[in-house]
Each structure stands twice: as C-alpha cells, then as structure tokens.
Amino acid sequence: MPSILWFRRDLRRHDNPALVAALDAARDDGDGTVVPLFVLDPRLCNAAGDTRRAWLSRSLHALDATLGGALVVRHGDPTLLVPEVAAAAGAASVHVAADFGPYGATRDRAVENVLAASGRRLERTGSPYAVAPGRVVKGDGTAYRVYTPFYRAWVEHGWRPPAADPDAWPDWRMDPSGPLACDGIPDAPDVDLPPVGEAAALERWDAFRIDGLAAYGELRDRADLAGTSSLSAHLRWGEIHPRTLLAELDGSPSHTVFRKEIAWREFYADVLHRAPESAHTWLDPRFAAMEHDDGPGADDRFEAWRLGRTGFPFVDAGMRQLLAEGWMHNRVRMVTASFLVKDLHLPWQRGARWFMTALRDGDLASNxxxxxxxxxxxxxxxxxxxxxNPVTQGLRFDPDGDYVRRYVPELRGLGGRSAHEPWTQGQLAPDYPDRLVDHAEERDESLARYTAIKNP
Ligand SMILES: Cc1cc2nc3c(=O)[nH]c(=O)nc-3n(C[C@H](O)[C@H](O)[C@H](O)COP(=O)(O)OP(=O)(O)OC[C@H]3O[C@@H](n4cnc5c(N)ncnc54)[C@H](O)[C@@H]3O)c2cc1C
Structure with a gap:
C-alpha cells in the first residue's frame, strides 16, 4: 500500500520529517510508493493577492520538478479531496506536518475524522516551526505572554537537528490516469518575483549566511540597504525550515540577533495557537472600546494609504514597495502600520487584511x-x-533618502535627506501629494482616544 504525503506549508524535499514518515509507512505497508498531494483550497487561495498566488504556483512547479513530475494537485475542499485521493490510491495513511493555524488545525481534524471513517490515518510529523506552538511553557504550565522570557525558554527547550534525508528517495511512481488524475498547477499571475522554490531558498540562505549575516545586527533596520535575509516567503511556504537555519547559527552577536528574529516567528505562532481569536480581535480586550474612524472620509484615507499617496515619503515608499513587490522591509511595516492606526485612526484589522492580501510572505500569525x-x-x-513619527523614522532608517527615491518617482529630483521633507522644497516635487494629515495633531488625537479607554 502506498502512503500519501499531503504538502501544505512545507514545499520542499530535504529536512522534511513528514516525508520521512510517509516513506517509512510506505515501506512498512507496501512497495515504498509515496503519492505526493497538494490541494488548492479556495478558502485560502481566494484571500491571496497576485504575488502570493504567483509564489505558490511557481513553488508548486519547483516542487513537482524535484518529484519527477509526480505531484498530484487537486482543486477544492480538502475534507473531500484528501480522503478521495487516499481511497483511490489505496493508502492506509496520509502524512502531514502539523498545522497550528486556526483554519488549518480545524481542517485537519475534519480530514482526520473522514479518513478514520474508512479506517485510514492522518499522521502529523513535525511542523513549520523549530519548536511546535504550545510546547514552550512556564514552570506552572501556562503560556508566555511576553517575548523575552519566551525566547529564553525556547532556547532552553531546544530543537531537533535537521531531518536526515532518507537513504533512498521514495518511489513517486503512480498511475497518472484514472482516479489519481491531477487538476494541474494553476497558471501564475505575471508578477516579478525573486527565484522561488526549495533550491532558491537554500541558495538565498547560503548567500545571506556568507555575505549578510555578520552585519545583520548592524544593518537590519536600514530600509535602503539589503541588510536582511529576504527568507520570509521561503519560510512561509516551507521551502526551507527554520531548523535548517538555526543549525548553522553560532553564539556570535549577529547570529544571536538573527536567532531572535526567527524566535519572533515562533512566538507569534504560539500566541495565535493559544488565542486563535487574536487573528481578528484585540488581544488586549480594552482596545475593543477604542474609537476608530469610519465612513467615506476614512475610506478615502485608507485608499491614500494603500496606494502610497499620504504625502509622507517613508510611508508612501513602503506602501508602493508592497504594491510593486509584495514585500516590505520590517521597519517600514512598523511605520506604515503605525501611520494607519495612530495617524489615520483606522482599526488595525483593516490594514492587516490588506497586508495579508498583498504580501508574498503573508502569514496570519506574524502579520x-x-x-x-x-x-x-x-x-x-x-x-x-x-x-x-513618519518623518524622523525615515531620516533615521533611510538617511540618504535612497529608499524613498527608489519607490516614489515624483521625489527623484530631491537630493539626499530632502526627499523625506518635500514640502520644504514644494515646487521641486509638484506631482507629489500634500500631507494627508498633520502628524502632531493626529498624535494628540490618538493619545486622547487611548486615555478614554485607559480611564473609562
Ligand atoms: C505590521 C507587520 C506585519 C508583518 N507581517 C508579516 C507577515 O505577514 N509574514 C512574515 O513572515 N512576517 C511579517 N512581519 C515580520 C517581518 O516584517 C518580516 O518577517 C520581515 O520583514 C521579513 O523579511 P526578512 O525575511 O528579510 O527578515 P529577516 O530580518 O531576515 O528575519 C529572518 C526571519 O525572521 C522572521 N522574522 C523577522 N522579524 C519578525 C517579526 N517581527 N515577526 C515575526 N517574524 C519575524 C521572519 O521569518 C524572517 O524571514 C510583519 C511585521 C509587521 C510589523
């Protein structure tokens, strides 16, 4: 009997414990054939914008190529399709990396129940994290709510070394006709992306490890420089596992800073796992009472923010980078998000929804x-x-204005730091919008709204 390897957020062959488990099961139960499956679930795909759909499509092509063209792609509801493929293949077990997201965990329980009804098993081995969400707990068994103690306990807990590749790869052979027919990998929207897939992820990591990691601690906040790893989308799709990265880090200061960033991803997955409602509602419930703007004026401001036309160059550069590349530097994510919430007084959920649509690394927990x-x-x-402050942040983390000029063509005529304050040279940037709001006034307004919920 073959086994099924159901790929989801682990689109790679190496360091893949679920693959090893699928192969072991296939050898125990039969001739060692593993059927690799990916189900394109409309619930997830419909929420993704062009860049994420393009990334997924290219990643599936890359995976399929490493599997000798054997990847079975089906489109539709996994609770119907996974059991259907398992039955058609005559498989006793379906192997996955555990999903800890709110939707994925519920979906997996549903699939598990349907499989069990026909005597088949859903086997979870590993997860997209070095330490599975829910594992790192305080001495009294409760969860950490603050990052730094979580980080210490996470390091102390430790993680396994990368999974060894199987001695021999599975026999991916299968009958391409009949019930295992494949719906095909969907066409990718025509979007500019860096190289996608497992090989590209490993190359990116190698290049960053050799050329970027030593200076990471110093440069990672600079929006104008390529000082970060750009691994987030590879990690999001599991083209590389965080364990692969962690295994090559030592105790030097820069490696430690990088390990701490990986730990933020793990911490946020842990928080979402324990509080799934925080995907939509305020983790601190006091904030549910915060006054937010709505109506046509608020909608217009949201659109100005989304399209990078707020009149604040650092914010606009970030939002236009997101539109152009489906990616944004972390510092700029913080500044653009703060602008939406604290200068435009819109609820974070509205901005988060747009980020999730537009980001190629869109990940519910981290986002x-x-x-x-x-x-x-x-x-x-x-x-x-x-x-x-969107201007001083720009001056600090894009000190020569290069990042702004790269993404905001109207400001290319302004040299050096003046690109961050075009209003001081009005006529030199006539096509660039006026400032949407007065930052100092909106700051006071935000603080007043906060005082109202703090002292109701
Ligand atoms: C408002 C907001 C929304 C965000 N949305 C996402 C998202 O949807 N998906 C996503 O992967 N990251 C998100 N981040 C975190 C961070 O901005 C990105 O992970 C980072 O910019 C990716 O670039 P990099 O791979 O070059 O990061 P590096 O600096 O090279 O970091 C290495 C890896 O560590 C992890 N990491 C780094 N910083 C963070 C962080 N603050 N939180 C969680 N993980 C982190 C990522 O997996 C990243 O790839 C968000 C941050 C903010 C402030």
Whole structure:
C-alpha cells in the first residue's frame, strides 16, 4: 500500500520529517510508493493577492520538478479531496506536518475524522516551526505572554537537528490516469518575483549566511540597504525550515540577533495557537472600546494609504514597495502600520487584511500579531504613547533618502535627506501629494482616544 504525503506549508524535499514518515509507512505497508498531494483550497487561495498566488504556483512547479513530475494537485475542499485521493490510491495513511493555524488545525481534524471513517490515518510529523506552538511553557504550565522570557525558554527547550534525508528517495511512481488524475498547477499571475522554490531558498540562505549575516545586527533596520535575509516567503511556504537555519547559527552577536528574529516567528505562532481569536480581535480586550474612524472620509484615507499617496515619503515608499513587490522591509511595516492606526485612526484589522492580501510572505500569525504590536493591543505592547513619527523614522532608517527615491518617482529630483521633507522644497516635487494629515495633531488625537479607554 502506498502512503500519501499531503504538502501544505512545507514545499520542499530535504529536512522534511513528514516525508520521512510517509516513506517509512510506505515501506512498512507496501512497495515504498509515496503519492505526493497538494490541494488548492479556495478558502485560502481566494484571500491571496497576485504575488502570493504567483509564489505558490511557481513553488508548486519547483516542487513537482524535484518529484519527477509526480505531484498530484487537486482543486477544492480538502475534507473531500484528501480522503478521495487516499481511497483511490489505496493508502492506509496520509502524512502531514502539523498545522497550528486556526483554519488549518480545524481542517485537519475534519480530514482526520473522514479518513478514520474508512479506517485510514492522518499522521502529523513535525511542523513549520523549530519548536511546535504550545510546547514552550512556564514552570506552572501556562503560556508566555511576553517575548523575552519566551525566547529564553525556547532556547532552553531546544530543537531537533535537521531531518536526515532518507537513504533512498521514495518511489513517486503512480498511475497518472484514472482516479489519481491531477487538476494541474494553476497558471501564475505575471508578477516579478525573486527565484522561488526549495533550491532558491537554500541558495538565498547560503548567500545571506556568507555575505549578510555578520552585519545583520548592524544593518537590519536600514530600509535602503539589503541588510536582511529576504527568507520570509521561503519560510512561509516551507521551502526551507527554520531548523535548517538555526543549525548553522553560532553564539556570535549577529547570529544571536538573527536567532531572535526567527524566535519572533515562533512566538507569534504560539500566541495565535493559544488565542486563535487574536487573528481578528484585540488581544488586549480594552482596545475593543477604542474609537476608530469610519465612513467615506476614512475610506478615502485608507485608499491614500494603500496606494502610497499620504504625502509622507517613508510611508508612501513602503506602501508602493508592497504594491510593486509584495514585500516590505520590517521597519517600514512598523511605520506604515503605525501611520494607519495612530495617524489615520483606522482599526488595525483593516490594514492587516490588506497586508495579508498583498504580501508574498503573508502569514496570519506574524502579520496579525505584528499589527497588534503596533496598535498597542498585542503582546509586548510598546507603550501606546510611543507613536512613530513618519518623518524622523525615515531620516533615521533611510538617511540618504535612497529608499524613498527608489519607490516614489515624483521625489527623484530631491537630493539626499530632502526627499523625506518635500514640502520644504514644494515646487521641486509638484506631482507629489500634500500631507494627508498633520502628524502632531493626529498624535494628540490618538493619545486622547487611548486615555478614554485607559480611564473609562
Ligand atoms: C505590521 C507587520 C506585519 C508583518 N507581517 C508579516 C507577515 O505577514 N509574514 C512574515 O513572515 N512576517 C511579517 N512581519 C515580520 C517581518 O516584517 C518580516 O518577517 C520581515 O520583514 C521579513 O523579511 P526578512 O525575511 O528579510 O527578515 P529577516 O530580518 O531576515 O528575519 C529572518 C526571519 O525572521 C522572521 N522574522 C523577522 N522579524 C519578525 C517579526 N517581527 N515577526 C515575526 N517574524 C519575524 C521572519 O521569518 C524572517 O524571514 C510583519 C511585521 C509587521 C510589523
């Protein structure tokens, strides 16, 4: 009997414990054939924008190529299709990496129940994290709500070394006709993306490890420089596992800073796993009472933000980078998110939804908790009164204005730092919009709204 390997967020062959488990099962139960399956679930695909759909499509092509063209892609509801493929293949077990997201965990339980009704098993081996969400707990068994102690306990807990490749790869052979027929990998929207897939992820990691990691601690906040790894979309699709990265880090300061960033991803997955409702609602419930703007004026401001036309160059550069590339530097994510919540007084959920649509690394845990952090309602909430100033942030993290000029063509005529303050040279940037709001006034307004919920 063959086994099924159901790929979801683990689109790779190497360091893949679920693959090893699928192969072991296939050898125990039969001739070692593993049927690789991916189900294109409309519930997830419909929420993704062009860049994420393009990434997925290219990643599936890359995976299929490494599997000798054997990947079975089906379109539709996994609770129907996974059991159907398992039955058609005559498989006793379906192997997955555990999904800890709210939708994925519920879906997997449903699939597990349907499989069990016909005597088949859903086997979970590994997860997209070095340490599975829910594992790192305080001495009294409760969860950490603050990052730094979580980080210490996470390091202490430790993680397994990368999974060894099987001695021999599975026999992916299968009958391409009949019930295992494949719906095919969907066409990719025509979007510019860096190289996608497992080989590209490993190359990116190698290049960053050799050329970027030593300076990471120093440069990672600079929006104008390529000082970060750009691995987020590869990690999001599991083209590389965080364990693969962690295994090559030592105790040097820069490696430690990078390990801490990987740990933020793990922490946020843990927070979402324990509080699935925080994908939509304020983790700190006091913030549900916060006054937010709505109506046509608020809608217009949201559109100006989304399209990068707020008149604040650092914010606009970030939002246009997101539109153009489906990616944005972390510092700029913080500043643009803060601008939406604290200068435009819109709820974080609205911005988070747009980020999730547009980001190629869109990940529910990191995105929603990142937004909640900025909004002051999440874990480790920065004090609400520390409101990012979009101009001084730009001057600090894009000191020569290069990042702004790269994404905002109207400002290319302004040299050096003046690109961050075009209003001082009005006639030199006639096509660039006026500032949408007065930052100092909106800062006061935000603080007043916060005081109202703090002292109701
Ligand atoms: C409002 C907001 C929304 C965000 N949305 C997402 C998202 O949808 N998907 C996503 O992967 N990251 C998100 N982040 C986190 C962070 O911005 C990106 O992970 C990072 O910019 C990706 O670039 P990189 O791979 O070059 O990061 P590097 O600096 O090279 O970091 C290495 C890896 O560590 C992880 N990491 C780094 N910083 C964070 C962080 N603050 N939170 C969680 N993980 C982190 C990522 O997996 C990243 O690839 C968000 C941050 C904010 C403030």
């Amino acid at each position: 929603q908790q990142g937004w909640q952090w900025v909004a002051g309602s999440g874990t480790d909430a920065a004090p609400y009164f520390r409101i990012f």
